[in-house]
Amino acid sequence: MRKYFALPACFAVSLLVTACATQTNPNFDKAQQNVSDLQNHPDARQYAAIETQDAVSTLEEAEKALNKGADQSKVDHLSYLADRRAELARQTIVLRTAEEAYESLPEERARTRLKARDKEIEQLREQLNAKETERGSVVTFESVLFDVNKADLKPAANSTIRTLAEFLNDNPQRKILIEGFTDSTGSDAYNLQLSQARADSVRHALVREGVEPDRIDTVGLGKAHPVASNDTPASRAMNRRVEVTISHDEQEVPSR
Known part of the structure; x- marks a missing residue:
């Protein structure tokens, strides 16, 4: 016990x-x-x-x-x-x-699967500061990895991309949902476009590292779902991010 x-x-x-x-x-x-x-x-x-x-x-x-x-x-x-x-x-x-x-549960197979999943989750948490949610394991690309009003990833993101791609290639049954977010400045239309472009940029980087493209969905959510207020530069920077959610086993990642 x-x-x-x-x-x-x-x-x-x-x-x-x-x-x-x-x-x-x-x-x-x-x-x-x-x-x-x-x-x-x-x-x-x-x-x-x-x-x-x-x-x-x-x-x-x-x-x-x-x-x-x-x-x-x-x-x-x-x-x-x-x-x-x-x-x-x-x-x-x-x-x-x-x-x-x-x-x-009496089934040894269930215990084995859980232990394997725990090990994988711990690996993500240690290497990529991933967090576990009901929807899946979430890896966040913060605003510092993008230039202002740009969608291309900076070279500083390469290490995270490679580590994430290695994990995904080692676990081919898992699905991926990439969500882009912005702060509240700018028009809704512009924020949706920019957040989608940043999500797509992360997708392209993972595909270049060998991740199958049909495993990855992307969506731009603009200023929706902020993680901080938009009252200060520091809090707005927290909201400008891309979140990569990795499914539990082979199931699709639920939408928000």
Whole structure:
């Protein structure tokens, strides 16, 4: 039986911004809400106690920086880290819940498949900072890998492309959905066009590395589904990205 760390009962108390704070920050508010939701998750203590505590501690750092009037970029950065660590905790809950479910099955083949999948997911997380979601494993190409208003990948992306292509070629049963995103500046039509072009650019790069083109779908979603507010340059940069979602086994990646 798998053992997990338990949290003290007081751990579930939601974080609140100190009453004397007058500053507001949308990225901090978003991270605070996500960490609070994580704390209220019924499985957080059992399956992701350490990961959840990491998210809480980082949010506390962001709160202290906000209350002390630190630079907005520092608050944004700490808020982003807290949000990502909350996401990692949620991924851990999903993964360990699935592990426990599979371990209760008598079929050895199911256990073997799960172990192989866990190993592959861990490989992606270590090499490409992938995150596990219900739709699949997600690898993100951030805005720094594209010039402003351009769709061509910079040379800095080559290493990630090669590593991702190697994984995909070693797992030919998996499908791929590439989604492009922009910030909220510019017209909707332009953002859709640019996000589609960037998604296609990543697809072409993977095909050049030997990935079968019929395994890959692309879509440009423009400013939809932001991961941060669009109020600062730093938060807008977070929203300018391309996400590569890799399916679980041979199933298609569900659309949003």
